[in-house]
Amino acid sequence: MPSDDSPAPGAAPLSPNDVRPAATGLEPRTTAPVVLDAVDHRLLAELAADARIPNNALAQRAGIAPSTCLARVRALRDKGVIRGFHADIDPALSGRPLQAIIAVRMQGSARSRLTSFLRELGALPGVLNVFLLGGAHDFFVHVAAPDADGLNDFVVENLSVNPGVALTETNLIFQHVRAPVF
Known part of the structure; x- marks a missing residue:
């Protein structure tokens, strides 16, 4: 049975922006810190600035191939470093100023x-x-x-x-x- 991250047969591969269940902050944390390199930090910075950035643009900014970028973002998600992708909603414009x-x-x-x-x-x-x-x-x-x-x-x-x-x-x-x- 495919995992939640697996595309359906014949479907396009997942992008870094594919939706996952929202993280609540109450998920169990790993006890060992995750070792991140300069490329991982660049990916995280770019995604923090714009979580909707297309994979090819993200790869270009990080200086890596798109397939490598997709694999790295997927690994960061699987390790729990990236907990989710969220919309930054303006409370005032949505009726709660x-x-x-x-x-x-x-x-x-x-x-x-x-x-x-x-x-x-x-x-x-x-x-x-x-x-x-x-x-x-x-x-x-x-x-x-x-x-x-x-x-x-x-x-x-x-x-x-x-x-x-x-x-x-x-x-x-x-x-x-x-x-x-x-």
Whole structure:
């Protein structure tokens, strides 16, 4: 039986931009670091800048043959270095112009539920990112809301009513710049 990465018989070979299930960040991590060379880093930088770049253009920028490029990108995906390809959606233009980082501290009795709560938070509408932390707070939750009332509703309905949540602190985001990954 072909794997998810195998093209159907007679189909065109996969490109670096073929869709895979979205990574959640909760997948198991390998314990050994992956050794990357200069070509791998160049591929990652180009894909981070434009995940839709065609394989032949990516190969040209990395200075390698298209078949080599395809194999290297596939290997980086298989090793978990590339977790997925994503659209960078503007929250404001998609109806959620108000962004915030909500710091969450859990009750001591809820510490055994950190991983499950992380998953629950990540599944909520309007959540862009969730970070499990070490330090004074247990989570940072990056959210986008349609307005101040929507943000308030999110905090009240999803965090404040949860008996495991000890404290929330909402910080508004005025501007955001996406930093290059590499």
